[in-house]
Structure formats: structure tokens, C-alpha cells
Amino acid sequence: MRKISFLSLIMFVLCSVLVTAQTPASSQPLEMADKMRSNGMIYVVVGCLVIILVGLLVYLITIDRKVTRVEKEIEENKNK
Amino acid sequence: MIKKDILSKSWWKYLCVIFLTYTVIAGFLMPVPALPHLHETIRNLYFHVCMWFAMMYIFTVSLVYSIKYLNNPKEDYDIIASQSTYTGLVFGVLGLVTGALWATYSWEGGTGGVSWISDPKINGAFVALLSYFAYVVLRNAMDDEQKRARISAVYNIFAYVMMIVFIMIYPRLSNVDSMHPGNGGNPGFNSYDLDSHMRLVFYPAVIGWLLLCTWIASVNIRTERIKRYFHNI
Numbered sequence: 001m002r003k004i005s006f007l008s009l010i011m012f013v014l015c016s017v018l019v020t021a022q023t024p025a026s027s028q029p030l031e032m033a034d035k036m037r038s039n040g041m042i043y044v045v046v047g048c049l050v051i052i053l054v055g056l057l058v059y060l061i062t063i064d065r066k067v068t069r070v071e072k073e074i075e076e077n078k079n080k
Numbered sequence: 081m082i083k084k085d086i087l088s089k090s091w092w093k094y095l096c097v098i099f100l101t102y103t104v105i106a107g108f109l110m111p112v113p114a115l116p117h118l119h120e121t122i123r124n125l126y127f128h129v130c131m132w133f134a135m136m137y138i139f140t141v142s143l144v145y146s147i148k149y150l151n152n153p154k155e156d157y158d159i160i161a162s163q164s165t166y167t168g169l170v171f172g173v174l175g176l177v178t179g180a181l182w183a184t185y186s187w188e189g190g191t192g193g194v195s196w197i198s199d200p201k202i203n204g205a206f207v208a209l210l211s212y213f214a215y216v217v218l219r220n221a222m223d224d225e226q227k228r229a230r231i232s233a234v235y236n237i238f239a240y241v242m243m244i245v246f247i248m249i250y251p252r253l254s255n256v257d258s259m260h261p262g263n264g265g266n267p268g269f270n271s272y273d274l275d276s277h278m279r280l281v282f283y284p285a286v287i288g289w290l291l292l293c294t295w296i297a298s299v300n301i302r303t304e305r306i307k308r309y310f311h312n313i
Contacts, residue, residue, distance in 0.1 A: 046108045053104050057097055060295060064093070067302045071082050074309065 082309055087298035096295055099288030106281045113275050121186045126285040128182055131175035133286050134293035138168040143240045146233035158229035163300040165215055171293055172209045200254035204246035211242045
């Protein structure tokens with residue numbers, strides 16, 4: 001259950017990045033105008049950092065889970 | 081028996097994820113005041129400064145548990161104190177490196193190429209980090225566990241005082257010019273550039289990074305507990 005809720009959180013973040021990427025924008029004729037390219041392409045940087053952050057957090061969560069599993073294994077072995 | 085406490089709970093880790101995601105998104109997109117020299121690099125406030133806050137916070141945790149250990153020599157206090165210090169060092173190094181990058185482009189009018197100036201805050205922070213690296217060396221130099229725990233707890237108190245002196249006091253006494261707010265005659269945060277938009281990002285950012293620091297430390301602490309558990313069997 002926790003896994004699913006966490007995955008949905010990641011999906012939400014990624015989707016929101018993609019949605020901003022695809023929003024059609026202004027009227028300048030020669031620009032390949034989408035939101036990702038506006039403001040000196042700052043949204044690209046935001047996207048990269050969100051991806052890095054999500055990646056690092058997912059990694060940290062995996063390590064956390066691993067430790068929890070080892071803790072549980074120790075508990076179970078002791079009860080035998 | 082492996083100890084279970086709030087470090088194994090997960091609600092505050094969700095908080096951490098939410099705050100940090102908000103920091104990265106809002107940190108780049110919220111409006112910031114236009115200031116000479118700084119330009120958009122003022123946004124580093126949400127990242128560089130938070131590294132140092134996280135470091136000082138986790139070193140304070142370490143200090144508290146070192147004092148607790150000296151009052152009551154429980155092995156768990158030693159684990160928390162030592163692993164907190166190790167985690168704090170990582171954040172300190174990150175603070176130093178991000179500071180060097182920031183200074184390269186915004187100090188001296190952005191001419192570039194200057195990343196380590198004899199700024200009292202930088203040198204002070206470096207000395208403070210060195211005194212904590214000495215803590216690591218000191219711990220690794222001793223084999224007897226109780227002796228190691230006791231001596232490193234005493235040293236940790238000393239190192240904390242050194243850190244406060246070198247990061248908080250020495251830069252404020254110094255007359256040398258500094259870009260750091262509150263130092264060398266510069267005003268502190270409140271009197272100039274932290275406007276209400278920046279507060280909206282800065283405070284959640286601090287909370288998020290502190291939680292992340294706690295999280296990493298908690299994984300270290302729990303791993304060390306398991307290691308000691310097998311060692312003590």
C-alpha cells in the first residue's frame with residue numbers, strides 16, 4: 001500500500017513536469033514556443049533537479065527499506 | 081534486541097519528500113528580489129544555506145547525545161552521536177563546495193575564477209570542518225569500544241564549541257570584508273534581502289533539508305545498530 005502511494009507521488013511529480021512541458025504558449029512566430037523554453041529555459045533546470053531529487057529520494061527509500069528488512073529478519077530469527 | 085524508535089517511522093519521511101519537492105520547484109520559479117552581483121544566484125539561499133543549517137542541526141544532535149553518553153554510558157547514545165557527526169560532515173562538505181561555486185560567479189562582480197577568498201566565514205567553516213574530521217580520525221584510532229565512545233564524546237563537545245566559535249563568532253569579530261550576511265559589517269538576513277516571497281520558500285526549504293539530514297543519519301544509525309548487535313552476540 002505504501003509502495004503504491006509513493007509511486008503515485010512520483011508519477012504525479014513527473015506528470016506535472018510533462019504537463020508543463022506540453023502546454024502550448026505564446027504567439028511569437030519564430031520561437032518553437034512551449035513552456036519549457038520560456039524564461040531562458042529555466043523549466044528545463046527545474047525538471048532536471050526534480051528528476052535528480054526524486055532519484056536520490058527513491059534511492060534513500062530503498063536503502064531505508066533494506067535496513068527495515070534486515071531489522072525484521074533479526075527479530076524473526078530471534079523468535080525461532 | 082534492535083532498538084525501534086521514531087527513526088523507523090515513516091510519516092516524517094513523507095513530509096521530507098513533500099518539502100524538498102516544493103523547494104526545488106518553487107525555489108526556481110518564485111519571484112526573487114533583483115540585487116546587484118547576486119542576480120538569480122540569490123536562489124542559492126534555498127540550497128547552500130540549508131546545507132549549513134542542516135550541518136549545524138545534526139552536530140547539535142550529536143552534541144546532545146555525547147553529553148547524554150557521558151551522563152549515562154549507553155551504547156545507543158554513542159551510536160547516535162557518532163553517526164550524526166558523520167552525516168553532518170557530508171552536509172558541511174556540500175555547503176563548502178556549493179559556496180565555492182556560488183562565489184566563483186557572484187563574488188567580485190561575477191568575473192569568475194575566484195572561489196576561495198580569505199573570507200572569515202569560509203576559513204572559519206573550513207577550520208570547523210577540520211576539527212570534525214579530527215573526530216573521525218580520533219574514533220578510528222581507538223579499538224576499545226568504551227574508551228572510544230567516552231573519549232570521542234568528550235572531544236565532540238570540544239569540536240562543537242570550536243565550530244560555534246569559528247562559524248558564528250570569529251566571522252563577526254573580523255574586520256575583513258565578507259559577502260556573508262551578518263559578517264564583516266554586512267547586515268543580517270532580516271534587514272535586507274529576505275523578502276516575503278523568499279520566506280515562503282526558505283522556511284519550508286530549511287525544514288525539508290533538516291528532515292533529509294535526519295533521514296540519512298537515521299539510516300546510518302540503524303545500520304550501525306545492526307552492526308553492533310551482531311558484534312555483541
